[in-house]
Amino acid sequence: MPERNTPQRTLESWKQIAAYLDRSERTVRRWEASEGLPVHRREHEKQDTVFAYRHEIEAWSRLRTRCPGETLSDEAESLPQLKPAANAYLAEHDAITRTMHCYIAGARAGDGELMRPAFHPSATISGYCQGVEYSGSVEHVFQWVTANGPAPNINPRFARIEIIESIAVVHLEVQHWSGKLAGANARASDVFTLLKCNGEWKITHKLFHWHDQ
Amino acid sequence: MTKSEYLTEYDGIVKTMQMYIDGSKQGKSELMRPAFHPDASFFGYAGEQLATGTKFLFDWIDKNGPAPKIEPRVVSVDILDSIAVVRLEVAGWSGNLAGSDVRMSDLFTLLKMPGGWKIIQKAFHWHA
Structure with a gap:
């Protein structure tokens, strides 16, 4: 067998991530903030460094919803970048949105593992499903999402994001749920509680309400 | 939800929250325990320490x-x-563990059960 170079599994800087996606650094930074491009951070004393997993970037790239405004990206690129210090609230807001996009990407793809990084390891869920109350480990969500399969038409809306320093609540309204378990065109209201752990926002609890069809 | 239905639910939620407040004020977890769902969770940072689990909360209330x-x-x-979300701001916390004049922000999520509204999670931020 011919020898093959094993590709590096991680991309170790904005430059590498940008090159991998064949876009400018500014564009990939914007995708992280607004479209949930999965970029991770290593915390250092002075400045954090970023890295990304190729398989996550590829999964994101496959699932990324192409918006009608996509062709306007050149215009968007000319927008000034946010200054993090001057926009602390927006920086937290964006970070929370990224975590939520990780959840949404998993829900859309029908892949529980894809959304796992959005959750705290001890996260729990509660709510009623077909009149029966369920409370328990978040593992149930991952299993459900995987068993449900793809839900390509889900339309998530952030009804509310409220941040109080290290904690936050996100009210997500999702229309057009579909799949093996969700049925067709179902609607769910979800309330997520998040905690900022070691600089990353993680979901600690998901409270759900399925609306009667 | 009609207006009267909304008010009924609102009153039910406030009643549950009052149990939490009474337990906090008197330092008696037994007063607030009925407000919590048996599987309720609890999350937040007490200084650098991540505090989790309602047992931690109830022990803290009793010791405080x-x-x-x-x-x-x-x-x-x-x-x-x-389902419901309540944001509670509590100023003037004091006690054996809290110290004096501490401020706490809480986010409670609640689930409607046959026996009334129950707290399913409390997340807190302790303002240092």
């Missing part, structure tokens, strides 16, 4: 003892059919 001067404010109550 009375906090007679707490000023609780229900900042928001949002009801979505069977």
